[in-house]
Amino acid sequence: MTQPVVGVLALQGGVAEHLAMLESLGARAIRVRSASDLVGDDGAPVIDALVLPGGESSTTDRLCRTFGLFDPLREVIAAGLPVLGTCAGLIMLASQIEDPAPGQQSLGVLDVTVARNAFGSQVDSAEVLLEWMGPSTTPDHLDSHPGDSASHADTGDTAEGHVDVTDAVTGHLGRAFDLVSGRAASDADVALAPSGVVRAAFIRAPAVTRVGDGVEVLARYQESVVAVRQSNILAISFHPELTGDVTVHEELLGLVRLEAAV
Numbered sequence: 001m002t003q004p005v006v007g008v009l010a011l012q013g014g015v016a017e018h019l020a021m022l023e024s025l026g027a028r029a030i031r032v033r034s035a036s037d038l039v040g041d042d043g044a045p046v047i048d049a050l051v052l053p054g055g056e057s058s059t060t061d062r063l064c065r066t067f068g069l070f071d072p073l074r075e076v077i078a079a080g081l082p083v084l085g086t087c088a089g090l091i092m093l094a095s096q097i098e099d100p101a102p103g104q105q106s107l108g109v110l111d112v113t114v115a116r117n118a119f120g121s122q123v124d125s126a127e128v129l130l131e132w133m134g135p136s137t138t139p140d141h142l143d144s145h146p147g148d149s150a151s152h153a154d155t156g157d158t159a160e161g162h163v164d165v166t167d168a169v170t171g172h173l174g175r176a177f178d179l180v181s182g183r184a185a186s187d188a189d190v191a192l193a194p195s196g197v198v199r200a201a202f203i204r205a206p207a208v209t210r211v212g213d214g215v216e217v218l219a220r221y222q223e224s225v226v227a228v229r230q231s232n233i234l235a236i237s238f239h240p241e242l243t244g245d246v247t248v249h250e251e252l253l254g255l256v257r258l259e260a261a262v
């Protein structure tokens with residue numbers, strides 16, 4: 001297919017790292033600031049996929065409503081636009097927030113309940129390795145099992161075969177991570193991570209406390225669900241864009257290819 005165009009909601013929070021990561025994967029990445037960045041005059045989406053970045057979900061919610069983006073976002077996602085929500089983006093997508101800020105709303109397109117700040121405050125931020133129970137949408141997988149997206153996720157297998165990552169998953173690096181001056185892991189760090197593992201930064205991260213029918217669990221951390229997929233929606237508690245790990249963004253582009261193949 002032609003070069004996919006991926007929008008990154010750019011009202012607040014971490015935007016630049018997502019844009020850079022998507023460009024590094026061959027997509028054209030654009031900032032989404034208004035409804036016209038989402039849908040054209042004919043009502044058709046102008047982007048092939050969307051990222052809702054981390055930040056502060058109650059602020060993102062308020063800004064979305066102020067800038068007339070709340071309903072258009074809900075509509076394009078409900079209509080099937082592939083979307084990746086990270087951290088505050090996950091909270092924005094959720095159908096229920098356990099502990100919302102006063103007046104806080106969410107788009108309600110992903111059938112999960114989330115608890116905000118479930119892993120502690122900024123000082124508890126950490127960079128860890130997680131077992132990634134995908135990929136479900138890689139080109140390899142598409143070639144061998146067109147349309148079947150759940151089988152690998154169920155078994156923990158990857159396109160390369162089963163990966164035992166027990167050591168890696170418990171290998172907590174214990175590094176403090178500062179959202180403002182967030183340091184990306186070095187290329188060498190990322191190269192060391194075995195296949196089937198995602199290097200994830202947790203910063204005031206939410207946990208998924210209820211998973212609805214039809215929602216596939218892709219990763220857990222400290223026994224909590226931290227990554228899910230429901231059809232065209234991928235949502236994660238953490239920040240792969242700050243560690244340089246492209247696994248999850250590749251999954252998003254895989255969803256775009258799945259959509260194009262239908």
Ligand SMILES: NC(=O)CC[C@H](N)C(=O)O
Pocket residue numbers: 053054055056057058086087088089091116117203204205206
């Ligand atoms: N890194 C993040 O996106 C933090 C999310 C934040 N705790 C919220 O509730 O929105």
